[in-house]
Amino acid sequence: MTQDQGLIFAILAATMGLFLWGRWRHDIVALGALLACVIAGLVPDAQAFVGFGHPAVITVACVLVLSFGLQRTGAVDVMAQRVLPANAGPMLSIAALTGLGALLSAFMNNVGALALLMPIALKIAGKQDLPPGRLLMPLAFGTILGGMTTLIGTPPNLIVSSFRAKTDAGPFAMFDFSPVGVAVALAGVLFITLIGWRLVPRREVASVASFDTGTYITEARVKEGAKAVGKSLREVEQLLEEADAQVVGMVRNKLRLSAPNPRRILQVDDVLMIEAEPESLGDVLSTLGLTLEAAKQPSPDADEGADESESAKSKTDDKKDTHNDERVLQELLVRTDSRLIGLAASNIRLRHRYSINLLAISRQNHRSIKRLRSTQFERGDVLLLQGEASDIADFASDYECVPLADRAISIPNPTQAGFAVGVMLLAVALAAFGVLSAAVAFAAGMLIFMVARVVPLRQLYEAIDWPVIVLLGAMIPVAGAMSETGAADLLARLLMEHLAQGNPVVMLTLLLVVTMTLSDFMNNAATAAVMCPIALSAASQLGVSPDTLLMAVAIGASCSFLTPIGHQNNTLILTPGGFRFGDYWRLGLPMEIIVVVVSVPLLLLVWPL
Known part of the structure; x- marks a missing residue:
């Protein structure tokens, strides 16, 4: 073992230990590993940050923005409404929910797919008197399974494709992952539907609702x-x-x-x-x-009841128009000392003075069926307003209202939803048929979203999961150092000689299991970045096609079912499902066995050694 190999092994061991410890966020750990490699001379100073311009990193960022656009326009809500059965038993509901989650996560960020469907899962669980976890865990696992079916479904696939690009074969195409990935996903969804959901522990969840605004x-x-x-x-x-x-x-x-x-x-x-x-x-x-129907702007003479002392604060009539795409939905609570009490939207000329719309009123003690514009506000009312954030803030300050925490309240826009889906399909088609690279195709889709205001410019960077971007950008040079120092060759040789004993099929299975085990305890993108150089070295030493082993890494990195820390989707359901750390293996272990049993023969068939 050379000195450089010893250094990269020490850095990787410390990095993996910190990932497992979880004390610091994964992007901080990855950036620390990169800087350690630079200081140790394993990564040239000029090459330290080339990972942030890597096509895989660009593609992940663009897909996150496109996913946010699909979510914001209500395109996914419409699909969920049409696909999910209204009145069905637990098995059919779980099948539809898990299947839809897998389908969505094939073309959008799987964390986003889970976030969109979680409220629906909780609602179905309440209607059918089921513990929330019995729908949430199948849904989380379904979205993880769906991510492995396309190039853009999950970051590990992009990482694997980038390593394949270093070979003579070039990068993987959009649907190269589909033959094996779809079969594994179907097997997993079928098992979850028929048997798996019953293995999820019944956990009662204590009510953690914060402020109940009623209807x-x-x-x-x-x-x-x-x-x-x-x-x-x-x-x-x-x-x-x-x-x-x-x-x-x-x-x-x-x-x-x-x-x-x-x-x-x-x-x-x-x-x-x-x-x-x-x-x-x-x-x-x-x-x-x-x-x-927003509260209509009344005629000027309808303002007789307005507080004249507020006229000085009134917005000018020639206030610049705001674009609907820059508007937000915000809930405001009418305080007990608010000057709104006893007034109505028509009295204060809400749209004329503040350029915001009153969309709905929530009143807990009784129901009012007056028109919104003529309904007098009472203490404790919750108002749903639409407008620019600054205008709503001005109104809240002027009338002593309290903004409530953001919630998943979305108003579908059919026109924008159809446009967003069309752009997404166009980007997928351009990448799938090789007209443009994946990074360029999805960057073009993101640009169209920006120009068409599908995603407001002020929310563009909020849609990107920056810790994931930093993680990918930092780990790519670290993984490159493994190859440059020969550390990957050394590890591959040890695995091949002492465990696989030169058998390619055993090596393939071993690589899949090791990758899957690592991904249960550390970030899946980081796992893929660490294991890809080992797969390439093993393929070179065995004299077999690297595609088979790289595909095994892609599948293994995407299948983390044993712990709540291996994948963000597992973490997201931990509290809503009332789960404990040890609850995941009951469904997760059979799932990982199914993945190995189904994927190994298919890998040998579709990507022969």
Whole structure:
């Protein structure tokens, strides 16, 4: 063993130990490992940060932005609503939920896919009186499985592809991972649906709800072409029951009906007063194709009740228009000493003075079926407002309201959703058919999102998981140092001679199991970066195709099911599912056995040695 090999082994051992310890975030540990390699002379100073311009890093950042755009426009919400069964037993619900999670994570960040579907899983668990964990763990594992099926599904696949690019074969294509990945994912989802979900421990979760705003009363207008046109109120109410919502009133031709006849047929421009949970508003609107009705701006003479002392603070009439794509949704609590109490949106001329819309009011002690613009505010009301963050902050300051913590309240935009899906499919197609590289194709998609305001510019960088970007950018040069120093060759030779004993199939299985075990305890992208040089060296020494061994690394790095720390998705469900550290192996161990049993024969068939 040379001195350089000893140094890289020491740095890697310390890095892996810190990853396992978990005291410091993985990006800090990775950056420390990179700097240690530079100081030790293992990575040239001029090459220290080339990893941050690596195509794999660029692709991950762009995919995160595209995923955020799909989430923001409500495209995924619409898909979930159409795919997930409204009334089904546990097995069918778990099958649909896990399958949809796997499908989404193939083309978007799997953490984002889980975050989108978690509220739906919790809602289904409540309806079917199941412990939340029995839906959350299958969903988390399904999103992990789906990530291995495409190039962009998970960062380890991009890392593996970048190492293959160093060989004469070039990088892997978009769907090179699919033949084996899809088969493994299908086997995993099938096992989870039929048997696996029953292995999840029953854990009761204590109520940790913070501030319960109750239900909102909101107004939704029936637009031309909406699904609600021509339906009776009874039919509409049956559809709304699926989203735990109900119609409490109706307005037609300025006539307010507090108890409309259930047989009344809805027409264009009818306004429905709907009571719904905050998180269900998006489902309610997309179910019937309705549009939120903001509190209308009254005529100037309607301002007689306004507080004249506030006129000095009024916004000017020629205030610059704001773009809808720069607006946010914010909940404000009316304090007991707020000057809003006793006033209505029409009194304070909300849209005229602040350029914000009142979308809904939540009132816990009783229900009001007045129009939003004429409903007088009371202490304890929660207002759902839409507008620029600075304008909402001004309003909250002027009227003593308290902003509440951000929650998953989204209003679907069908036009933008369709556009976002089209751009995503175009980027996938360009990468899949080799017209552009993956990094360039998805960078182009991100640029289109920016120009079309699918993702607001102020939220562009918030959509990127920067710790993951730093981790990837830092570990790529460290992995390169393993190859340059010969450390990867040394490790591969030890594994081959002492364990595999020169048998390529045994080496393939061993590489898969070792990678899978490491990914259960350290970041999967870091695991892929460490194991890829070993796979390439082993392939060279055995005289076999490196593709088979690299694919084994990709699968192993993506399959971390034994612990809550191996993958972010496992961590996300830890508290909502009420899980303990040792709960994961009960479903995770059979899953990893299935992965090995299914993937090894398929790897030998699809990517022969």
